[in-house]
Amino acid sequence: MYKIDKLNELAKVVAEKREYNAKLEPRRMTAEEKDVLLKTFHPDYREDQFSVLEVGENKGGKVPTQLAELLQGKSRINPADVDLSNPDYDTDVLIIGGGGAGSSCAIEADNAGVKAMIVTKLRIGDANTMMAEGGIQAADKPNDSPAIHYVDAFGGGHFAAKPELVKKLVTEAPDAIRWLNELGVEFDKDADGTMITTHGGGTSRKRMHAAKDYSGAEIMRTLRDEVLNRGIPVIDFTSAIEIILDENGKASGAVLMNMETKELMVARAKTVVIATGGAGRMHYQGFPTSNHYGATADGLVLGYRAGAKLRDVDTLQYHPTGTGYPEQIFGALVTEKVRSLGAKLVNIDGEVFMNPLETRDVTASSIIRECTARDKGIETSLGKAVWLDTPMIDLIHGEGTIEKRIPAMLRMFGKYGIDIRKEPILVFPTLHYQNGGIDITDKNETKVENLFAAGEVAGGIHGRNRLMGNSLLDVIVFGRNAGIYAAAKAKETATPENLTLEHINKFNAELEEAGVNTGKVSPMLLPHYARDVK
Numbered sequence: 368m369y370k371i372d373k374l375n376e377l378a379k380v381v382a383e384k385r386e387y388n389a390k391l392e393p394r395r396m397t398a399e400e401k402d403v404l405l406k407t408f409h410p411d412y413r414e415d416q417f418s419v420l421e422v423g424e425n426k427g428g429k430v431p432t433q434l435a436e437l438l439q440g441k442s443r444i445n446p447a448d449v450d451l452s453n454p455d456y457d458t459d460v461l462i463i464g465g466g467g468a469g470s471s472c473a474i475e476a477d478n479a480g481v482k483a484m485i486v487t488k489l490r491i492g493d494a495n496t497m498m499a500e501g502g503i504q505a506a507d508k509p510n511d512s513p514a515i516h517y518v519d520a521f522g523g524g525h526f527a528a529k530p531e532l533v534k535k536l537v538t539e540a541p542d543a544i545r546w547l548n549e550l551g552v553e554f555d556k557d558a559d560g561t562m563i564t565t566h567g568g569g570t571s572r573k574r575m576h577a578a579k580d581y582s583g584a585e586i587m588r589t590l591r592d593e594v595l596n597r598g599i600p601v602i603d604f605t606s607a608i609e610i611i612l613d614e615n616g617k618a619s620g621a622v623l624m625n626m627e628t629k630e631l632m633v634a635r636a637k638t639v640v641i642a643t644g645g646a647g648r649m650h651y652q653g654f655p656t657s658n659h660y661g662a663t664a665d666g667l668v669l670g671y672r673a674g675a676k677l678r679d680v681d682t683l684q685y686h687p688t689g690t691g692y693p694e695q696i697f698g699a700l701v702t703e704k705v706r707s708l709g710a711k712l713v714n715i716d717g718e719v720f721m722n723p724l725e726t727r728d729v730t731a732s733s734i735i736r737e738c739t740a741r742d743k744g745i746e747t748s749l750g751k752a753v754w755l756d757t758p759m760i761d762l763i764h765g766e767g768t769i770e771k772r773i774p775a776m777l778r779m780f781g782k783y784g785i786d787i788r789k790e791p792i793l794v795f796p797t798l799h800y801q802n803g804g805i806d807i808t809d810k811n812e813t814k815v816e817n818l819f820a821a822g823e824v825a826g827g828i829h830g831r832n833r834l835m836g837n838s839l840l841d842v843i844v845f846g847r848n849a850g851i852y853a854a855a856k857a858k859e860t861a862t863p864e865n866l867t868l869e870h871i872n873k874f875n876a877e878l879e880e881a882g883v884n885t886g887k888v889s890p891m892l893l894p895h896y897a898r899d900v901k
């Protein structure tokens with residue numbers, strides 16, 4: 368039976384070995400070792416948790432079972448009930464999603480001189496961007512280069528990403544940092560103004576730029592201010608529930624739903640950008656999540672029903688260090704920066720069981736192995752976990768480092784009486800990121816003409832595993848590009864006529880023909896434990 372006193376007792380073992388462990392340099396695993404580890408312990412390899420799609424562009428493809436239920440779910444609307452002849456909104460670029468990608472997109476579309484409009488089911492900034500902690504990668508130091516960043520990111524993603532997307536990600540990274548810096552993001556800098564950079568798992572150079580351990584919140588604050596200061600319209604508490612096409616199958620707007628009144632509205636647009644973020648709140652395989660409340664895979668559903676193709680959606684990222692204890696913050700993110708700063712992962716015997724800066728899939732799998740097959744986890748009220756020896760940071764870098772570099776972590780645990788400067792913390796993997804998504808070109812185009820995608824909802828950038836700090840980077844690089852390309856396309860597109868939702872009838876007919884009835888209505892919009900939004 369789990370007891371707090373017992374935990375405190377076990378933590379003493381970690382303290383006793385701290386000095387010794389701090390000096391250890393655990394070896395990296397070989398490629399073969401990683402391969403076996405992943406196949407045995409990574410949740411992506413649990414075949415019983417996946418289903419094969421029976422309709423749509425990815426027919427025959429494997430996706431998590433909960434996602435299959437939504438992708439093959441019923442629309443929230445009967446197309447016959449929606450009057451498309453008199454749109455409530457008319458714009459050039461309709462951006463679905465008010466996170467980092469949607470906001471960056473809106474700013475660039477605005478720069479291009481077109482009318483852009485954001486629609487978001489919660490409020491602008493209520494997004495995974497806001498939740499990102501540790502930093503954003505960019506190879507902008509003399510010892511680094513986009514080519515080295517490319518090798519890290521492409522290799523870290525098991526060579527499964529689209530090379531042209533990785534190239535774009537890394538080559539445009541330095542400019543993304545410059546852009547954010549000029550917009551007003553308060554990056555950590557040395558006294559001479561040089562940006563402070565650190566390592567992340569799988570990076571061969573220190574290229575993680577951060578604003579303490581609330582980098583995403585700082586970036587989102589800046590982007591949100593910029594969108595609002597420019598007067599770009601933001602329709603909040605309003606979700607997009609279907610993409611509208613025109614008679615030629617081009618994206619031409621979206622059906623919107625007011626989240627409180629359930630009133631339906633129509634937004635007509637020359638181009639549409641899906642920037643709805645991820646899927647952590649699907650809690651695949653019963654995992655807790657580090658994600659924002661609205662991360663329910665909506666964009667995948669919107670895109671799929673309209674005819675877009677998905678890729679790599681059978682691969683999810685379980686961030687190795689979700690909070691394992693206490694209950695109030697179970698699954699909340701413990702930033703990788705904690706490990707970048709030197710804290711090591713330790714088992715019940717006080718043993719450092721791996722190099723803490725292996726890539727995330729490998730680290731998560733090692734922790735799962737420690738807690739299952741090796742039975743070296745620490746039992747809490749919530750299951751097993753391993754130690755992350757946070758006091759090691761001040762031991763290595765000097766007193767005050769934790770307070771200065773990871774104040775949000777100090778505060779988050781401090782609220783529950785845990786002083787991470789003095790005590791190790793308990794961690795276990797948490798559902799963090801959707802590695803795949805809507806298949807895009809290097810111009811953010813989907814398979815549906817005039818339909819673009821950006822940010823976590825887009826696939827192909829990270830392959831089958833994403834490195835720390837490449838997500839904040841992705842939302843900026845591909846968010847900005849989406850704004851540029853969607854605006855350019857809007858300029859050469861006439862106001863769409865003959866809007867239609869016939870593709871929904873067709874999709875329903877396909878489902879019926881295949882005998883698929885998942886009993887789910889989609890997009891989901893809010894987690895299953897939210898107040899009913901049906």
Ligand code: MEZ
Pocket residue numbers: 499500501502503700701702703704834835836837838839
């Ligand atoms: O990119 C991320 O997911 C990130 C920066 C997370 C973190 O550990 O802080």
